[in-house]
Amino acid sequence: xxxxxxTVSALNDExxxxxxxxxxxxxxxxxxxxxNALQMIxxxxxxxxxxxxxxxxxxxxxxxxWAYYSVRTPLDRFRLEALExxxxxxxxxxxxxxxxxxxxx
Amino acid sequence: xxxxxxTVSALNDExxxxxxxxxxxxxxxxxxxxxNALQMIxxxxxxxxxxxxxxxxxxxxxxxxWAYYSVRTPLDRFRLEALExxxxxxxxxxxxxxxxxxxxx
DNA sequence: TAATTATATCAAGATATATTGATTTATTAA
DNA sequence: TTAATAAATCAATATATCTTGATATAATTA
Numbered sequence: 001x002x003x004x005x006x007t008v009s010a011l012n013d014e015x016x017x018x019x020x021x022x023x024x025x026x027x028x029x030x031x032x033x034x035x036n037a038l039q040m041i042x043x044x045x046x047x048x049x050x051x052x053x054x055x056x057x058x059x060x061x062x063x064x065x066w067a068y069y070s071v072r073t074p075l076d077r078f079r080l081e082a083l084e085x086x087x088x089x090x091x092x093x094x095x096x097x098x099x100x101x102x103x104x105x
Numbered sequence: 106x107x108x109x110x111x112t113v114s115a116l117n118d119e120x121x122x123x124x125x126x127x128x129x130x131x132x133x134x135x136x137x138x139x140x141n142a143l144q145m146i147x148x149x150x151x152x153x154x155x156x157x158x159x160x161x162x163x164x165x166x167x168x169x170x171w172a173y174y175s176v177r178t179p180l181d182r183f184r185l186e187a188l189e190x191x192x193x194x195x196x197x198x199x200x201x202x203x204x205x206x207x208x209x210x
Numbered sequence: 211t212a213a214t215t216a217t218a219t220c221a222a223g224a225t226a227t228a229t230t231g232a233t234t235t236a237t238t239a240a
Numbered sequence: 241t242t243a244a245t246a247a248a249t250c251a252a253t254a255t256a257t258c259t260t261g262a263t264a265t266a267a268t269t270a
Contacts, residue, residue, distance in 0.1 A: 001119065001194050008116045008187075013258080014106065031217060044259065046218055065216040065267045081186040082113075089106050118228080136247060149229065151248055170237045170246040 010055030011082055015040070016048050020057060020071065021086050022093055028061075028070035037094050057083075115160030116187055120145070121153050125162060125176070126191050127198055133166075133175035142199050162188075 010016060022038065023029060029037075034045050049069050052058045057079060059072040075083060115121060127143065128134060134142075139150050154174050157163045162184060164177040180188060 001122065001196060004122065004190060004194055005117065005119060008113055009257095011113045012110065012117045014110060015258085017106065017109065032215090041260070042217070043219080043261075047258080050218080062217095062267095067217060078186055078190045081183055085109060085183045089109055091106060114227095120228085137245090146230070147247070148231075148249080152228080155248080167247095172247060 007055050007079065007082075010051050010057060013048070013051075015044070016052055017086055017089070018091065018093070019045075019048055019052060020083060021089070021091055023058065023069060024071050024083060024087065025093065028068045030066045030068050032066075034069075039094070112160050112184065112187075115156050115162060118153070118156075120149070121157055122191055122194070123196065123198070124150075124153055124157060125188060126194065126196055128163065128174060129176050129188060129192065130198065133173045135171040135173050137171075139174075144199070 018038065019034070022034070026037075031042065031045055031049065034040070034049075035042055038045070049058060049060075053060060053069070057072060057075070058069050061068045061070075071083070074080075123143065124139070127139070131142075136147065136150055136154065139145070139154075140147055143150070154163060154165075158165055158174070162177060162180070163174050166173045166175075176188070179185075
């Protein structure tokens with residue numbers, strides 16, 4: 001029950017749905033790329049990324065000071081269905097400016 | 106997005122997961138049966154049943170003063186997957202005392 | 211070593227959601 | 241028509257979650 005609620009609770013926020021969609025479409029991204037692309041302040045992103053990671057949706061890989069987040073694979077059945085649902089949502093996502101181009105904020 | 110969040114938000118509560126599981130296992134039940142079986146006060150049940158209904162998980166049929174709630178069929182793919190997930194949770198559910206036997210509280 | 215950069219965490223306030231008891235509405239029974 | 245029952249809604253309080261800005265941590269660069 002706890003794991004199910006943690007999974008569902010992670011999905012229950014527009015910011016996190018947006019993050020999942022963005023990372024699913026654009027692949028591995030570091031926090032500052034996400035800051036630029038999604039125009040969110042860092043503490044907010046960091047919080048939501050942690051929630052998604054703890055709920056089993058994302059993985060992180062650290063390279064130096066950077067933290068690269070991406071959708072975890074393989075996802076189990078329910079999480080995958082949720083992602084599939086998110087893939088079909090009508091969301092206008094901003095373009096990605098990747099590879100740390102926009103860091104040093 | 107709004108519909109997805111409404112669906113997910115409905116799942117994001119232990120009481121409602123319990124209600125879904127109970128109604129899935131025991132079939133159509135009136136509110137006062139649920140009161141007896143789950144030992145919850147009426148306003149609490151009424152609230153959560155409405156949320157589940159509005160999120161597309163339940164249907165209601167009124168018969169006189171009674172309101173019979175049951176899992177809506179057919180469920181769409183994502184809601185069905187959620188229900189499937191709930192079916193596999195380890196939950197200890199109380200026995201059902203059905204058919205208004207326990208009403209007139 | 212000191213400064214800089216990226217990220218994580220903390221603290222305070224704002225917003226949302228859940229619980230309870232009281233009230234309202236609607237239907238049935240006396 | 242009055243009383244009783246079932247269910248929905250409301251009001252107050254409690255609890256949880258989100259946002260922001262400030263601070264802490266850790267790795268890199270000067």
